[in-house]
Amino acid sequence: MSGNDSITSCLREDHRVLEGRLDALSTAIGSGEGIAESLVLAAELARRHYWREQPFLDCLALYEPALADKLHAQHEEVSEISARFEEALAAGQTRDMAALARRFHAIAQHNIIEEERDVFPLADRCFGAQEQEELLAGLAPALDDSSC
Numbered sequence: 071m072s073g074n075d076s077i078t079s080c081l082r083e084d085h086r087v088l089e090g091r092l093d094a095l096s097t098a099i100g101s102g103e104g105i106a107e108s109l110v111l112a113a114e115l116a117r118r119h120y121w122r123e124q125p126f127l128d129c130l131a132l133y134e135p136a137l138a139d140k141l142h143a144q145h146e147e148v149s150e151i152s153a154r155f156e157e158a159l160a161a162g163q164t165r166d167m168a169a170l171a172r173r174f175h176a177i178a179q180h181n182i183i184e185e186e187r188d189v190f191p192l193a194d195r196c197f198g199a200q201e202q203e204e205l206l207a208g209l210a211p212a213l214d215d216s217s218c
């Protein structure tokens with residue numbers, strides 16, 4: 071499918087933006103430099119993406135409730151790690167930062183892969199034209215200056 075004529079093509083664009091931040095985080099983890107700064111940026115973007123993706127998951131739940139729940143749980147886990155890390159940062163505790171960053175990265179990246187490999191093709195087959203239209207019309211503002 072070309073252009074942004076489906077909800078999944080818009081969400082794929084989000085994933086490319088988020089992966090840019092995840093790659094930067096991976097570099098920071100590798101060098102041991104700027105992990106907290108990189109994690110702050112990645113966490114903020116992940117939150118916004120999950121917010122944008124939630125109506126898609128709600129629609130998916132009509133067809134595949136267990137799968138929608140599983141993805142939602144992954145989003146929740148990433149958001150919980152973000153909250154734990156932000157609390158630790160606010161308290162000046164940076165001891166577990168690299169471990170939290172690695173866990174954040176692993177789950178966020180796994181979630182993107184699973185959605186694109188298993189879930190988006192399924193949604194493209196299940197969702198009707200009206201569902202596509204409603205999801206695209208209701209999409210929250212884009213993560214960058216893309217057309218979605």
Ligand SMILES: [Fe+2]
Pocket residue numbers: 081085119123181182185
């Ligand atoms: Fe996603």
